Amino acid sequence: MASLKALKIRINSVKSTQKITKAMKMVAAAKLRRAQEAAEASRPYAERIEKVVSSIASKVTVSDQTPKLLAGTGKDDVHLFVVATSDKGLAGAFNTNIVRLARKRAEELKGQGRTVKFYTIGKKARDGLARQFRNDIIESVEPGDLGKLGFDAIKVWADDLIARFEGGEFDVAHLFFSKFVSVLTQEPTELQLMPVALSNDNAPAGVGASVEYEPDEEEILADLLPRNVAVQLLRASRENAASEQGSKMTAMDNATRNAGDMINKLTIQYNRTRQAAITTELVEIISGAEAL
């Protein structure tokens, strides 16, 4: 049986761990609120730009003049996975879930004879994929604190991605991130980034109505499509920021509770050991007195 002193040390060490996880949980809760607001604030723009893009795209006939971002390269051989995670761990299964989904999809596509390349955003995405796909990672960027990520930084990545796409490095780009559903639920999600995936439910009600375009449809598209890529990336990183904090909060809450349970168990053991020592001492004294 552990000595009293060893138990005492153990209890104190668990207590200080609990203090840390509790503080991390509170920090995550505070950051979560802000990240959630930011995620919600970025939704209107993304929704509206999608609407405008699909309403124009539904009126454009695909020709040689059509921007590649809309029409695609006409091939389906090389896929690029843009995997967005965070730089930091200690957030439960947040990073792992995103990486796992990407890995699963990559294996599916490779099984069909496609080439898969990776563009990782976040240290954890790179670490998680490097083991299996070291030579397929074409670029890794580190976003730092997801909550403080601005549109300017994201635009740089988007421009880089578009340049690679135009240069023919890949045919289809998928974006992987974690969608923030609620504090307890974050859903790893895949989204087609390039060429633009058009959902037909967004087709405008008044398709027949004549809409004036200034300058013309194609020029507007050429302006809008790159913007759309950047906006989707921004939205993904906002969702990621909220998911990360939510996931971290839950993980740290669990850790705090586990530490509490452990402290209770150790305290009981400590008290029993102490009591046993006292009883032994008493028995010794009494038997000593009787012997006289």
Add this chain to the structure above:
Amino acid sequence: MALHFELVTPERLVRSEEVYMVTVPGAEGDFGVLEGHSPMISTLREGELAIYASQGAAPERIALDGGVAEVNENGLTILAEAIGQ
């Protein structure tokens, strides 16, 4: 007699209100939008947005760094990347 006007940036929904008229710096020249404007979509150049809350009122000006304007039956929506104060 009011035009529903929305100004949206990637960061947030800046404005959503009823106004009288908005003058927009379109890529091919400024244009004013009143209620009942015919549907159109236009790219924007760098310039100033002038918002007239009511007829004859002094306009409120917001600097834009390019973007897209869409006019439909619901009103005017401006998607701007960055706005000045």
